[in-house]
Amino acid sequence: MLLEDQLCFALYAASRAVTAVYRPLLDELGLTYPQYLVMLVLWERGSLSVKEVSTALHLDYGTVTPLLKRLEALGLVSRRRRTDDERGVEVALTDRGRKLRERAGGVPVELGRAFGLDPADRGALRDTLVVLTRSLTDHAQAAGRRSA
Structure with a gap:
């Protein structure tokens, strides 16, 4: 079977093309694409446990934790132990993280245009x-x- 006939290749190429459109938009926000996804979840749902963030993004805990640490270092989120369960960590937006949402408002609009659909x-x-x-x-x- 030819490469062009492979559904998996079409998905891979589309994913790379979408990420390429996102890159300059997210560079202006100081975010990587995975960090942007974390921010989207928090903007949409408010503070969440790390497990809830992981579930929402279909990522494992070990992948999400470093993303959250980087976002915390950027001053966009805070992480703290839950009071009801010390094993759990709650993630919340900081004021800076909430304000970034306004600057990110044009990203979905630009992607909508880029899709051409x-x-x-x-x-x-x-x-x-x-x-x-x-x-x-x-x-x-x-x-x-x-x-x-």
Whole structure:
């Protein structure tokens, strides 16, 4: 089968192209793409546990923790032990982190233009990708159970 016929290659190339559009926009904010995703979750949902951030982003705890440490060093978030469970860490936006949301407001608009799709087609593509992600995740989990 040809490379151009591979769905996985089309997804990989699209992902790289999306990240390339994000890069200069996020450079202006002083964020990497993964840091931007963390900020999006916090802007949307408010303070969360590290576990909740990990779950929302489909990332493991070991990947999210360094992102949060960098965002904390930038003064955008604070991390503190939960009072109800000392094992848990709560992540909250700082004033600086909340203010950054205003500067980031144009990012989704610019990405919408870059996609070159009308809103309905963007929504349909997103929905298809959500189904694809769920199916692949379920498949990987089932394969892991079979090999255990």
